[in-house]
Amino acid sequence: MDDVEAQYRAVSSRDERFDGVFFTAVRTTGIYCRPSCPARTPRRENVEFHRSAASAEAAGFRACRRCRPDSTPGSPEWDVRADVVGRAVRLVRDGVVEREGVPGLASRLGYSERHVTRMLTQELGAGPLALATSQRTRTARVLVETTDLSMADIAFASGFSSVRQFNDAFRRAFARTPTELRAHGPAGTRGGGALHLRLAVRQPFHADALAGFLADHAVPGLERGDGRLFARVLTLPHGNGAAEMVLHDDHVAVRLELADQRDLTAAVARLRHLLDLDADPAAVDTALAEPGPHAVDLADLVATRPGLRVPGTVDAAETAVRTVVGQQVSVSGARTVLGRVVATAGEPVTFDLAHEHGLTHAFPTADALATLEPETLPMPRSRGRTVVGLAHAVAVGDLSLDVGVDRDEASRTLLALPGIGPWTVGYVRMRGLGDPDVLLDTDLVLRRILDARGATTDDVRHWSPWRSYAGMHLWTEHLARQAEQRTRGSRA
Structure with missing residues (x-):
């Protein structure tokens, strides 16, 4: 704008x-x-x-x-854009500059440091280091206001190289020192093992549909969904974590336990991606509600569920594995199989927050899955070979699925792996890589819905660039009707 x-x-x-x-x-x-x-x-x-x-x-x-x-939601532009600037912003949000510096950011993007700095400065008025420093300051503010950590510990956990740098950044951003901010900050939330966060949400926000989707797909031992509450174990750059999210109409309340406080920035970015909190629902709803040909406009569905989100992920590689396991089986069947895989190959966790929700393990890393014998996995051997091959490609670096990856390149690499087809690639691209314009035209449910309306996938091009949201509306309505039919059947 x-x-x-x-x-x-x-x-x-x-x-x-x-x-x-x-x-x-x-x-x-x-x-x-x-x-x-x-x-x-x-x-x-x-x-x-x-x-x-x-x-x-x-x-x-x-x-x-x-x-x-x-404390505002992030700009939806940077999740939508697939160019270098969009990819760079997503990587900065995930804390790559803190972990790898500007050289690491530039290397991931395939450009020189100078060129990346020039592009970001031209678009955002600040280079990658300034963007990262601003983000560090916000991460530090959360720790100042919600923990009893010392200021030195907060400085280094947030990514600052010195306490002096930390103090100077606070004065520039807030005209207060960290100590003054803690004295005037919210009371009653500091102390204990968990961080208490409030994630901003752009309105409208259909919390019930999002929470329901996550609960329906929750993997035992890894995740738990109950009404508007969703909890899960996180695998982060410096260690594991556990998160509890309660979805309200105007915000998401989060409790978070981390093995290493340096992972706060990455954890928040990944939870926001999981819940699609930086979307622009007003723009999406307006576009999808416009009349289209062949009676395939979605005005009625948008009116029923304004602010519907596309559930994302905390780890695209995890999503890829889960999608492969779920091929040609029911959602409940996939959950059962994945629960066994998590219990067998995942790292045990001992967070109080995890124990509170019955969570026991992190999702297995690519390295762990790559060492398994396909026939030992609780699934058909051919699918086991696909899971192990996928994990091996991620582990050795042949396939990258981080937040800053080129979506087209990742899709081509994924599709070239044995046992992976277009539907799997599209689903990973939509949920794992956050592409807002994926219509799974090989999905049987979507094809039946379009057929019933006398339309083909070519007839719905006017939904672009929000076809992922259109598909989610159709899926959600289909599932709601199925649930209603089951309820009527049980009453009869």
Whole structure:
């Protein structure tokens, strides 16, 4: 969104849809805000706009204490875009710069450091290091406000190289020291082993459908779903973790235990991807509700479930394995098989939060799965060979499924593996890699639904670039009707 007059109109109307998409900086106060800030709208001549919080901070502005622009949902643009800038932002969000530095980021993208810095600065007003520093500051703020860790421990857990760097970043972003922020922060949540987080959600948000999908696919020992609560074990760069998420209409409450606090940034990014929290539901719903040919418009479904999300993943490689295991079997059958695999090859966990929800193991790593004999897996031998071959390709680096991967390249590599077909590739691309425009045209359920409406997959091109959401609407409606029929049958 680069039209400054349109941006000012959004600020004047306090439009929450643009929170995280751009930031409003006020020259007379030295403060930057989210567009929906409830404060009095500043005069147009006193305002400038920034594409990122890092850009506003680099220009000398500090975060508004009233609207907390550092706690907004992320811009949906960076999840949708498949170009180098979109891939770079997703990697920065996942903490790659903290773990591997800017050289590691550039290497993953296949470009020079200078070129990556130039592209990000041109688009977001800040280079990768500035973006990472801004993110470190927000990670540190969570630890300051929700734990009793020492400031030195927080500094290094957040990715800062020194306590002085940590303090300077806080003063620039919040005009307070970390100690002052802790003194004025929320009380009653610090202490104990778990971090307490509040993840922002862009409205509308159909929490029930999302929670129901995750619960239906929960793997015993790894995940648990109950109503709007979903808990699972996480495999993170520095160790494992356990997360409990409660989906509310306007936010997601999270309790999080980590083996290593340095994984907080990655954990939050992956939970947001799992729940599709950075989506732009207003744009998606508006596009899908528009009339289309052959009676395949989705206006009725969108009206029934506004803000429907596409469930993502915390690990695309895990999703790929789960998708292969689930080929040609029921969801409940796949859950049972995967539960056995997790119990056999997954690493045991002992987090209090995991124990509270009956969670016992992390999902097996690619290295662990690659060493198994296919015939020892509780599935047909040919499928076992596919699982082991897939894991081997990930383990040796022939297949990359991280958040910054080129989706087309990953799809081609995945499709070339024995036992993996177009449906599996499309499903992994949709949920694992976050592609919003995947229509699984070989899916039997979707084909039957389209056939019933007298349409083909070519007739629904007008759903692009949101075909993943369109497919989720059709799936969800189909499952809802099946559940209704079962209920009627039981009553009869």
